[in-house]
Amino acid sequence: MLSKVAERMYWFSRYIERAENTARMVGVYDNLLFDLPRSINISWFNLVVINSSEDVFNARYTVRDEKNVVKLLLADSTNPNSMTSSLLMARENVRTSRDVLPLPLWELINELCMYVSEHIRDGINRTNRHGFLDNVIKGCQQINGLLADNMSKDAAWQFIRLGRNLERADMASRILDAGITAQLSSTDIEQDLDPSQIIWGNVLRSCDGAMNYRRTMRVTVEGSxxxxxxxxxxxxxxxxxxxxxxxxxxxxxxPTCEIEELAKLKALLAEDPGNLDETFSDYLNDLQLSFANLHMQFGQCWFALV
Structure with missing residues (x-):
């Protein structure tokens, strides 16, 4: 397989995963801020921090309010990590690689991009936000379902698998870090209300994991x-x-290639991260660095070939 095609498959899957994660995270965060007591100091800008988009935000906006944050994350074409940008880049990678992908995929990605373009105001405004975001999530999942059921599990599929799971793991670490930050901020607890259950319940929903957690862990929602x-x-x-x-x-x-960072990631996952405090955040930062190193080594191994 040509290295440029491999790279397109890798980035296509990362962009689709990123768009879905961004849509889900905005929707869940909307509910989180509604449910939490006012005494807990959590703002919409935390979503910008989770996505490492502070510089992009500060270059475009002066007020750190809900509308500007949601606009940056969902609609801003100058933000390469926005949901809209991610979907457009996914579409471009499909357009230039249609010979290795299932034929219906081109139609699906076009329909999703058109829907977002026509209804993006619904995502920025509160009234129809959740319906809009749910449709985007369903569109991304439909694309992944098509690939899983209709694509040969050849090298192109393996690069899609690489990109999707690296993006997914990185976002999971960022969502956990946001949960830790919110937990540390919840110092003033109102009577008859446990903010930690609200916080960690929304962390699970950000990863679409609430039902699986209950079925697997068989305990109430606890941070640890x-x-x-x-x-x-x-x-x-x-x-x-x-x-x-x-x-x-x-x-x-x-094709055989030495990815040294994989062993380091597995060693990190075998460690005990400790209590839910700043030390745990440091551990999550180490995971994110490992994901970044994996991405770099993938590029050196498979995408830098001439």
Whole structure:
């Protein structure tokens, strides 16, 4: 397979995953801020921090309010990580690689991009936001379902698998970090209300994992158990350990190349991250650095070939 085609498959899957994650995260965060007591100091700008988009935001906006944050994350074409930008880049990668992808995919990605273009105001305004975001999530999942059922599991598929699971693991670590930050901010607890359950319940919903958590862990929603589930569960598709196993499996089916960072990631996942405090945040930062190093080594191994 040509390295440029491999890279397009990798980035196509990352962009689709990023668009879905962004849509889900905005919707869940909307509910989180509505449910939490006012005494807990959490703002919409935290979503910008989760996505490492502070510089992009500060260059475009002066007020850190809901409208500007949602606009940056969903609609801003100057933000390369926005939902709209991600979908357009996914579409471009499909357009230039149609000979290795299922034929109906081109129609699906066009329909999704057209829907977002025509209804993006619904995402920025509160009234119809959740319906709009749900439709985007369903569109991304429809694309992934088409690929899973109709695409040969050849090298092109393995690069799609690599990109999807690396993006998914990275986002899971960022969502966990946001949960830790919110937990540390919840110092003033109102009577008869446990903010930690609200916070960690929304962390699970950000990863579409609430039902799986209840079925697997069989305990109430607790921060330490949620972190354990999203870090180490071997069966949940959005846990970091599951994603790491998928990455390792994909690598084993691709042309031989030494990805040294994979062993370091597995060693990190075997560590005990400790209590839910700043030390845990440092551990999550180490995971994010490992994901960045994996991405760099993928590029050096497979995408830099002439």
């Amino acid at each position: 158990r949620v972190c354990q589930f999203l870090l180490h569960d071997k069966h949940f598709p959005r846990s970091i350990s599951f994603c790491a196993e998928q990455i390792e499996a994909a690598i084993s089916l691709l």
